[in-house]
Amino acid sequence: MTDIYEEIEALKAREEAAILAHYYQDGEIQELADFTGDSLKLARAATTVDQPTIVLCGVHFMAETAKMLNPAKRVLLPDLQAGCSLAESCPAPALARFQEQLRAEGRRFQTVTYINSSAAVKALSDWVVTSGNAQQVIARVPSEFEILFVPDRHLGAYLEEVTGRTMILWNGSCMVHEVFSVLDLLALKRRLPHARTIAHPECPANIREHSDFVGGTEAMLRYVASFDQPQDFLVATEANMLWQLEHKAPWHRYHAVPGIACACNKCPHMARNTLEKLRDCLVHGRPEIAWRPEFDRAREVVERSLLH
Ligand code: SF4
Known part of the structure; x- marks a missing residue:
C-alpha cells in the first residue's frame, strides 16, 4: 500500500509543485518540504521557485505573501482557515481609521508592519518587517518621522529597546507567544541551572528579560549552532521549532518552555x-489564493522592505 508520504511526493511531481513549510509546522510536513524557513526566508524562497505551483504550508498571510510576489503562480494553502491571531488583531479598516486620526492630530509618522498581517494591512503600510530584518528596516525610517508599529505590541516594545526609537504600538499579540509561563520558565532554570534560554521577540518582556538570547527563528538556529559543545537550551517559541533545532543542531538538548495552560x-x-490536507490540496488544486486588488500596493511595500 502506498503511504501518504509517497502519495504526496508523486502528486508533487505530477502537479509540478514546490512545498514551502514554516518552522512552526509539524516535523512530518517540514520533512516533505522543498524549503523550510521563517516568514522572511519563505518570502524570499517563493521568488526563486521554478515550479508553476507553490503549496504554502503555513498560515494565510504567508500564502498571500507568496502569491503577491508570484502573481503568475498557483499558490495553494492546505487549509484556508489557517489564520493567525496576531494578523487578526489588526483589521485594515481599524488601522486606516487610526492612521487618519494621527494625521488629523498633525503627527508625521511612517507605518512599520510586521509581516504577520493581512495584505490589506500591508497595503496601508510604508514598510513590512520580519523578526529577522526589523532592525535594519527601522534604520531606514528617517528620524523626522514617528513610527507606528503594528500589530505586535511585544515585538514593538522589544524593537523600541534595541533601536532606541520611540514607537506608537498597536495593541496586538500572538496567542502562542503571549502565554509562556514565567513561573514555569524559572522552575526549568532552577532544574537546569546551566541551560541557556532563547526566546522569540514576540514573547512578552517578562520572558525576554529572563532570556540569554532574543531573536527570530533563523537567528535562534544560528545562535545554537555557534556552540560546539552539547548544551541545554530552554526554548520560548512555538513548540514545532524544536524539530528544526534538533534537525540543524542535533548535538544539543532542547526543552520547550511551557505555556500557562x-x-x-x-x-x-x-x-x-x-x-491529509496537503495531499488533498494537490489532488484538487484548491484551496487556492486568488489575486486581490490590494495585492498590488502590498507587493510594492513587501518588495521594497524584504527583497532589497
Ligand atoms: S504562532 Fe502566533 S504569530 Fe505565528 S501564526 Fe500562530 S498565532 Fe500567528
Missing part, C-alpha cells in the same frame, strides 16, 4: 495543515 505551545492555526 498547557505543557507546550503549539500554534492551533499552523496545526490546521495536516498531511
Whole structure:
C-alpha cells in the first residue's frame, strides 16, 4: 500500500509543485518540504521557485505573501482557515481609521508592519518587517518621522529597546507567544541551572528579560549552532521549532518552555495543515489564493522592505 508520504511526493511531481513549510509546522510536513524557513526566508524562497505551483504550508498571510510576489503562480494553502491571531488583531479598516486620526492630530509618522498581517494591512503600510530584518528596516525610517508599529505590541516594545526609537504600538499579540509561563520558565532554570534560554521577540518582556538570547527563528538556529559543545537550551517559541533545532543542531538538548495552560505551545492555526490536507490540496488544486486588488500596493511595500 502506498503511504501518504509517497502519495504526496508523486502528486508533487505530477502537479509540478514546490512545498514551502514554516518552522512552526509539524516535523512530518517540514520533512516533505522543498524549503523550510521563517516568514522572511519563505518570502524570499517563493521568488526563486521554478515550479508553476507553490503549496504554502503555513498560515494565510504567508500564502498571500507568496502569491503577491508570484502573481503568475498557483499558490495553494492546505487549509484556508489557517489564520493567525496576531494578523487578526489588526483589521485594515481599524488601522486606516487610526492612521487618519494621527494625521488629523498633525503627527508625521511612517507605518512599520510586521509581516504577520493581512495584505490589506500591508497595503496601508510604508514598510513590512520580519523578526529577522526589523532592525535594519527601522534604520531606514528617517528620524523626522514617528513610527507606528503594528500589530505586535511585544515585538514593538522589544524593537523600541534595541533601536532606541520611540514607537506608537498597536495593541496586538500572538496567542502562542503571549502565554509562556514565567513561573514555569524559572522552575526549568532552577532544574537546569546551566541551560541557556532563547526566546522569540514576540514573547512578552517578562520572558525576554529572563532570556540569554532574543531573536527570530533563523537567528535562534544560528545562535545554537555557534556552540560546539552539547548544551541545554530552554526554548520560548512555538513548540514545532524544536524539530528544526534538533534537525540543524542535533548535538544539543532542547526543552520547550511551557505555556500557562498547557505543557507546550503549539500554534492551533499552523496545526490546521495536516498531511491529509496537503495531499488533498494537490489532488484538487484548491484551496487556492486568488489575486486581490490590494495585492498590488502590498507587493510594492513587501518588495521594497524584504527583497532589497
Ligand atoms: S504562532 Fe502566533 S504569530 Fe505565528 S501564526 Fe500562530 S498565532 Fe500567528
